[in-house]
Amino acid sequence: MKKLIPHVPKVVSYFFILLFCYAAVSKAMDFENFQVQIGQSPLLSAYAGWVSYTVIIIEIVVVFFLSIDKLRQSGLYFSTALMTAFTVYIFLILNYSDFVPCSCGGILEDLGWTEHLIFNLCCVVLGAISVLINAKTFKSTYKRSLAYLIISNFTAILLVTTLFLKSEYIIKQENNFTRRFLMHPLIKTSTRDMETSSLYFAGVSEGNIFLGDRNFPQQLISVDSSLREINRFKIKLDLKKYSYKKIEIKVSNGYYYIYDGTIPIILKGKLDNSENWPISINDVFFTQLELINERNFAFRTQSAKTKNLMLGQLTITKTGKNKVRLFPQLLERQDDGVFDSDGHLSADHKRGVVSYIYSYRNQFLVMDSVMQLKNKMRTIDTIEKAQIKTRALSDGRNKMEKPPLKVNGQATPFLGLLFNPSDLRGKNESKRRWKNSKVIDIYRTDQQEYIGSLYIENFGEETLSDFLITEKDFYVIVGHQLIRYRITNSLKKHFEKRGSRKP
Numbered sequence: 001m002k003k004l005i006p007h008v009p010k011v012v013s014y015f016f017i018l019l020f021c022y023a024a025v026s027k028a029m030d031f032e033n034f035q036v037q038i039g040q041s042p043l044l045s046a047y048a049g050w051v052s053y054t055v056i057i058i059e060i061v062v063v064f065f066l067s068i069d070k071l072r073q074s075g076l077y078f079s080t081a082l083m084t085a086f087t088v089y090i091f092l093i094l095n096y097s098d099f100v101p102c103s104c105g106g107i108l109e110d111l112g113w114t115e116h117l118i119f120n121l122c123c124v125v126l127g128a129i130s131v132l133i134n135a136k137t138f139k140s141t142y143k144r145s146l147a148y149l150i151i152s153n154f155t156a157i158l159l160v161t162t163l164f165l166k167s168e169y170i171i172k173q174e175n176n177f178t179r180r181f182l183m184h185p186l187i188k189t190s191t192r193d194m195e196t197s198s199l200y201f202a203g204v205s206e207g208n209i210f211l212g213d214r215n216f217p218q219q220l221i222s223v224d225s226s227l228r229e230i231n232r233f234k235i236k237l238d239l240k241k242y243s244y245k246k247i248e249i250k251v252s253n254g255y256y257y258i259y260d261g262t263i264p265i266i267l268k269g270k271l272d273n274s275e276n277w278p279i280s281i282n283d284v285f286f287t288q289l290e291l292i293n294e295r296n297f298a299f300r301t302q303s304a305k306t307k308n309l310m311l312g313q314l315t316i317t318k319t320g321k322n323k324v325r326l327f328p329q330l331l332e333r334q335d336d337g338v339f340d341s342d343g344h345l346s347a348d349h350k351r352g353v354v355s356y357i358y359s360y361r362n363q364f365l366v367m368d369s370v371m372q373l374k375n376k377m378r379t380i381d382t383i384e385k386a387q388i389k390t391r392a393l394s395d396g397r398n399k400m401e402k403p404p405l406k407v408n409g410q411a412t413p414f415l416g417l418l419f420n421p422s423d424l425r426g427k428n429e430s431k432r433r434w435k436n437s438k439v440i441d442i443y444r445t446d447q448q449e450y451i452g453s454l455y456i457e458n459f460g461e462e463t464l465s466d467f468l469i470t471e472k473d474f475y476v477i478v479g480h481q482l483i484r485y486r487i488t489n490s491l492k493k494h495f496e497k498r499g500s501r502k503p
Helices: 003-029 033-039 044-065 069-096 113-133 143-163 431-435
Strands: 186-193 200-206 208-213 220-223 230-234 248-252 255-260 263-270 277-281 290-291 296-303 309-315 322-326 343-348 353-358 364-366 375-377 391-394 396-400 412-414 417-421 437-444 452-458 465-471 471-479 481-487
Touching: 003 044, 003 113, 069 113, 113 143, 113 309, 200 465, 200 471, 208 290, 208 471, 248 290, 248 353, 255 353, 263 396, 290 343, 296 343, 353 412, 353 417, 364 417, 412 465, 417 465, 431 437, 452 471
Parallel strands: 200 248, 343 412
Antiparallel strands: 186 481, 200 208, 208 220, 220 230, 248 255, 255 263, 263 277, 290 296, 296 309, 309 322, 343 353, 353 364, 364 375, 391 396, 412 417, 417 437, 437 452, 465 471, 471 481
8 A cells, every 4th residue: 555655646647637638628629618608607707708718728737737747746736726726616606606607518517516516626635635745756845745735725715716706796786776575474384394395386276285396297296275284196198209308287277287398288187187188289389388277378489580589379279279379579689589588487377467577687577368468567676688698609509608697586476466586685685684585576567566575584505496376375495395474464455356357
């Protein structure tokens, strides 16, 4: 064992040469895409130009130092410091950024960010051990090598941290709008540990709430309103006939609807039966689908001609000749017609109201059951134009050059109100409360009026992922917790009364 230890620095050096050489070459060969990915980083978007060149140059220089015996010790210092910089960068992205960019590709492109972090930490440890083992070979004392190691790595940490603190994306100036928070709009009544964080709300039927599971997409979970009784059943699906990629489920009035927009098919079944039947085949491809009523669906798709996002309606007929209508004029293009028009489509089954809220600008649309525009509203923030910048690559792809400033979340209409999880902190709001909660802004859908806001507390490090509203209760999914809140009169009094508008 002792005879092998002196060879460790050389083996580690060869490993770093392979790693950095491959990384530099892969970045250089796909430099256009690499530069765009750097621009997408919340920490580096303002410095994408020079950082993209500098990273490649540094990796090549480190390979040069590691390849020469007399410079190998310096190369190990640089390698360790560089891996430390990458490690700190990933740590900051995962823990302090609300936007996680794409992987940088190369030799580790199949690894997620957490796996990258573990890999980099291992490389830092290997580099540090190699430096200390190699100390005597380069006529240096153990203490001096340790001091150089600490200084070089501290410098790397300081450099990345400075970029983080100066980031134009991470430091968001206090927005020039003021929220008013409703007086105790919700009271927590019960919590149920669902033991998984992959759940989403599928709908409500006969007093029970239904959840889908992204990890087990054919499974439908029924939970009674008090969160005590849970039933699971598996929906039958012919996986050999269709290549499903992203199955989702909707539930309403005793039926479930199962679909995957990458395949133009919608299936329907009764909630007490796993068997189902197709109600739409080869009618339309879509990226989002919402149930308006038993016969009508709203959907979002992409124009084959213009490539712009647009909304449409699918009507199921008794004859089987379903009707598809497109409404390209509803979504307004500001830049590229795709990223700038991105948003969330939702519907209130009780009122036949359809909403679409833009993700990156302060606007939402309200349509009726036949997709006729009724109102075009503003949210309380000040972002009128989507703050995104896209770049067309030579291979025909479009990518964002820097992180977009997200404004709105998955807003849901219910009884004349729109509930919107906001992504922007308002004026004079507590940073600590903002970090530990998710804020939901509430608007009227029949006229321009902001009702107020409410907080949904985080569960540990987990934040709100989905919510569902009934006339009495407000259900949320936070991590693997299913939580029920009772709606108090301070919020309930704003609900649209039955009969005041046609469903």
